Amino acid sequence: MANVKVREFSIKWGFLIVMGVLFISFSILQPAFYSAGNLFNVLLSVCIFGTMTLGETFVLIIDGMDLSIGSTAAITVMISAYSMVVLQLSGVAAIIIVLLLGAAIGLFISFLIVKVKIPDLLATLGMMFLVQGLQLIPSGGLSIGTGAVLGNGKVAQGHFDEGFKYLGQGRVFKVIPIPVLIMIVIALLVYVILSRTKYGRIFYAIGGNPEAxxxxxxNVNKYKVIAYVSSSVIASLAGILLAARVGRGDVGSQGTLLMDAIAAALIGYAVLGVRKPNPFGTILGAIFIGMLMNGLTMLSMQYFWQDFIKGCVLVAALAFTFGLSKKR
Amino acid sequence: MNLSSKPIVQVENIGMSFDATRALDNVDFDFYPGEIMALVGANGAGKSTLIKIICGYHSGYEGRILIDGREALISCPKDAYDFGIQTVHQIINQGVIQSMTVAENLALEELLSPDQPMFYDYKGIRKRAAEIAALMDLDYLDLDAPVFTIPQSDRQMISIARALASDPKLLILDEPTSSISEKEAERLFVTLKKLRDGGVSIVYVSHRLHEITRLADRVGVLRDGKNAGLLEKPFSVKNIVHSMVGDINHEPVKKEDVKADLSSVKFEARGIIVEEGGKPVDIKVHEGEILGITGLIGAGKSELAQVFFGINRPYSGKMFLKGNPYEPADIKEAIRHGVFMIPEDRSNNAVFPNFNIRQNIVAPFLDNFSNGLSIMNTGKERQEARRMIDSMTIKCESEEASIDSLSGGNQQKVVVARWLMVEPQLIILDEPFQGVDVKSRNEIGKYLRENIGRSGAIIIATDIDEVVDVADRVVVFNSGMIVGEQIAGEINKDKLIHWTAQAPEEILSSE
Structure with a gap:
């Protein structure tokens, strides 16, 4: 009896307790950790993949998986740079172009899944590859910045729009970073949609039993399209934040974004023992990763340990979610 | 048949439970060499479970299996196989490997045997395959064709031929004729009789009772997981069904309880042909009437319901709702017109396992519980769910309890409640009593009768009693057409049973 209670308690609160203990430990071991500036740094470090993972949540809820979001964010970086630096378009135009591009990618993925009937994992794996390759083509495989020499010998004359850069670098009241604010707004929006509206109910219904x-x-297919388009558009939005932060179009910008985003969503399953994709858990999962990386770095962990640690956290969270609850 | 000989396989006191469900309870059967024993029972009676135990698919059963009088431990399919027990399962594509050729499938045993040389012996396999094919006169098959290119019926024949090839002592066939043509079935029967005369013991599972009366030497009956009779020749469809269904202690609807308003037609299907080549069906449902549709599995009942509910478009024919043309393009449109359906197979088609009771109940009518911004009003949801739980006497902790915490009968009540929350024009219940205990079944039936109001209802069930207990009028489906109709107060079950099981031409010519 007592055992059952202990298990139920740890399923529900275990993750948050671990997170709290980590937070306190880091604060004690390294007082600089516990400063407003650094805490915003933590949020800043997670806000790009944190935003992406909110889009991924839609797809995970309908029991799918979108592996292309990292590439979609990357192509957004390249195309927004290309629009402003090479084509010399305004920041607003660049944003509209890349959001439409994100929607188009999402629509194409939906087409592959719904009409061509490719399993979601494979369809998005294929698109991950395709989009990752596509982003290199406009600039001839080179990074794009002001003054860059393009494949045809011309020098790019344009520059990043200041307003555009503000999205990645600005701070409200000189404290709260804009991209963190954007992530929070999107998180609230996604939370309301998924937890409070009938659309959220329908997404969860499809994930639970599509035939029922x-x-x-x-119309199950319609909602699949909405989920994949949301995922891609939000990935594009995250790409905008990334481009705005670095202020240039880097060919290698996607890094570990995809893995971080998926890990955050999966870690989110463990929060409050809900065992299902949920925006609240997803954000906490992202912050957990960011806090851990930040804290360990401050305690002079070397950078090459990062992925290993993230992997350990993910495996532990999954074992916790699925292993413990199985015995119920 | 020689009953003085000793049984080749005996099952004694076999029991098996899945969670809370008792699938088999203390079942005994003896299988003799040189006889065809038919095994019959309604859905869920335990036939499949028994077969799966004998062929080694389920371990952890109670009781024992004797082979040639000695106790045999069968814990995996290989054990059964080594004892000379061969099984042809109902699902054809589980018996063949679709990506391999006909020859490879026929000679699968040789192909996978450890004695095979390291390099693929194409000629040897092909030669063996040809021998096996000859057993069932399958010489017309192209041995090199991949199995996914040949028809279902040929795949079935391949499975059967392969089972025969190893000279089994006991051959189990689970619904072997469900997807082959009559001509192929005839060929199968000839082969089976030949095998029987050669001393093989055959267990034949089928819903087609007229086949059984022709083929079987004895009939073993299972009902609710228990032995329910062992019939000797001569047997009729009637006494087989009687053993399957049991003594009838139900109360069919009485004539004076019929409240249907026969002067106003609620729903009408005129000349509906479900699929090309099918026969036209005419059905009327009146206001306040519950129409029962019964018939064997595969008689075409569910397919018709799917047309009414907008899942499939009919090949031809017209439908009317309150006299107006009704042509639903999809399920959503059917629902908008007030035509609802409770599908068969609750766990696959109706229950949302991740939702609690409240969320399961309100699922089809989210618009009724959300405001202009689509925000759900949980308070209103709880209120409605509470109302349905009370009025249908659903046993649960609260409307927020998980659906898994309910018994099968109460889960079914939740699914029914879902569609009775709003007044329907026509509600279709497809096998609503599958996996539902007797008490819940009576309560659901009673609730439906008391609350039908001015709606129309169609209740579809293979089990005749399930229909007769609730319906004002019963029609019988057989081979995709209606072969008979009876009204409450004038129900003659023997006749209904005959209508379901006989060949339709015979019924129509005798009427």
Whole structure:
């Protein structure tokens, strides 16, 4: 009896307790950790993949998986740089172009999954590759910055729009970074949609039993399209934040974004023991990763340990979510 | 048949439980060499479980299996196989490997045997395959064709031929004729009789009772996981069904309880042909009427329901709702017109396992519980869910309890409640009593009768009693057409049973 209670308690609160203990330990071991400036740094370090993972949540809820979001964010970086630096378009135009591009990628993925009937994991794996390659083509495989020499010998004359850069570098009241604010706004929006509206209910219904959803009158394919388009558009938005922060179009910008985003969402399953994709857990999962990296770096962990640690956290969280709850 | 000989396989006191469900309870059967024993029972009676135990698919059963009088431990399919027990399962594509050729499938045993040389012996396999094919006169098959290119019926024949090739002592066939043509079935029967005369013991599972009366030497009956009779020749469809269904202690609807308003037609299907080549069906449902549709599995009942609910478009024919043309393009449109359906197979088609009771109940009508911004009003949801839980006497902790915490009968009530929350024009219940205990079944039936109001209802069930207990009028489906109709107060179950099981031409010519 007592055992059951202990298990139920740890399923529900275990993750948050671990997070709290880590936070306190870091603060004691390295007082600089516990400063407003550094805490915003933590948020700043997670806000790009944190935003992406909020989009991924839609797809995970309908029992799918989108592996292309890292590439979508990367192509957004390149195309927004290309629009402003090479084509000399305004920042607003660049934003509209890349968001439309994100929507187009999402639509194409949906087409592959819904119409061509490729399994989601494979369709998005293929698109990950395709988009990752596509981003290199406009600039001839080179990074794009003001003054860069393009493949045809011309020198790029344009520059990043100041307003555009503000999205990545600005701070409200000189404290709260804009991209963190954007992540929080999107998180609230996604939370309301998924937890409070009938659309959220329908997404969860499809994830629980797609056939039953179809038989209560849900157009399952329509919602699949909405999920994949949301995922891609939000990935583009994250790409905008990334481009705005670095202020140039780097060919290697995607880094570990995809892995971090998926890890955050999966770690989020463990929060409050809900065992399902949820925006609240997703954000906490992202912050958990960021806090851990920040804290360990401050305690002079070397950079090459990062991925290993993240992997350990992810495996532990999954074992916790699935292993403990299985015995219920 | 020689009953003086000793049984080749005996099962004694076999029991098996899945969680809370008792699938088999103290079942005994003896299988003799040189006989065809038919095994019959309604859905969920335990036939498949018994077969799966004998062929080694389920371990952890109670009781024992004797082979040639000695106790045999069968804990995996290989054990059964080594004892000379061969099984042809109902699902054809589990019996063949689709990506391999006909020859490879026929000679699969040789192909996978450890005695095979390291390099693929194409000629040897092909030669063996040809021998096996000859057993079932399958010489017309192209041995080099991949199995996914040949028809389902040929795949079935391959499975059967392969089972025969190893000279089994006991051959189990689970619904072997469900997807082959009559001509192929005839060929199968000839082969089976030949095998029987050669001393093989055959267990034949089928819902097609007229096949059984022709083929079987004895009929073993299972009901609710228990032995329910062992019939000797001569047997009729009637006494087989009687053993399957049991003594009837139900109360069919009485004539004076019928409240249907026969002067106003709620729903009408005129000349509906479900698929090309099918036969036209005419059905009327009146206001306040519950129409029962019964018939064997595969008689075409569910397919018709799917047309009414907008899942499939009919090949031809017209439908009317309150006299107006009704042509639903999809499920959503059917629901908008007030035509609802409770699908068969609750766990696959109806229950959302990740939702609590409240969320399961309100699922089809989210618009009724959300405001202009689509924000859900949880308070209103709880209120409605509470109302349905009370009125349908759903046993649960609260409306927020998980759906898994409910018994099968109460889960079914939740699914029914989902569609009775709003007044329907026509509600279709497809096998609503599958996996539902008797008490819940009576309560659901009673609730439906008391609350039908001015709606129309169609209740579909293979089990005749399930229909007769609730319906004002019963029609019988057989081979995709209606072969008979009876009204409450004038129900003659024997006749209904005959209508379901006989060949339709015979019924129509005798009427």
């Amino acid at each position: 959803a179809r038989l209560v009158g849900v």
